[in-house]
Amino acid sequence: MTAAPDLTSAPREDGVDAAVAAARRVIESLLRAGGSSTAEMDRIADQLNSVADHLDEHAPERDQRMVDMWAREDFTRHDPVTGPENAIAPPLHLTARADGSVRGVLTLGLPYQGPPGHVHGGISALLLDHALGVANHRAGLPGMTAELTLRYHRPTPLFEPLTVTARQVAADGRKIRTTGAIEARGEVCVSAEGLFIAKYLPRPR
């Protein structure tokens, strides 16, 4: 059986991807430690600031970095949902399915909590907006989100696998209709319907 084609960038085991994976771990560990932790937080703050200082000293100008970010044709490495260079991305890995839809499985931890033990509704919206957007790219007709309607059917659990799916269902001129869902244990937790308008902002050059 052939593996499903990737629609997101597979993380590398070294370079910035590895540093970003460590940063994600730091975000989760800080939240897990919390205010009553006996960890030496002043020292940790100094260490983290010195890491950030080092990164800033070696970073290109922002305009140049923006050009680099948009140099790829296939998928982005910087976005806040799938990007292996973005420490706030969960990350979600999406693959293309034979029926034209896109699909990814991820497990969310403490940084994404809304109601006790469950995923924040805005995070579900973020995942779905992006997955619908990637489904549009996959279909060859991308656009910008004009309307995103979400229905939260049941609380979405943290700490267990969630399946995110999306597909483009119709296109009428510049208007694109796309749907998607987040499921846990085979049940739909959140479903989404999006109206996208075919419009392309210029890439930085």
Ligand SMILES: CCCCCCCC/C=C\CCCCCCCC(=O)SCCNC(=O)CCNC(=O)[C@H](O)C(C)(C)COP(=O)(O)OP(=O)(O)OC[C@H]1O[C@@H](n2cnc3c(N)ncnc32)[C@H](O)[C@@H]1OP(=O)(O)O
């Ligand atoms: C790109 C390179 C990629 C590289 C490779 C990548 C691979 C894949 C990787 C990554 C995938 C990406 C995944 C991204 C996913 C995230 C997507 C986002 O977050 S998008 C940001 C949030 N959305 C906005 O900021 C929009 C802001 N709004 C606007 O810019 C405009 O309002 C826009 C474009 C929506 C429409 O403006 P107008 O001027 O172009 O068009 P008008 O004439 O107003 O509308 C056209 C038709 O649509 C209807 N329409 C427009 N907005 C509507 C609305 N909100 N509700 C209902 N109808 C609406 C209008 O009534 C009109 O209909 P009538 O032709 O007259 O029948």
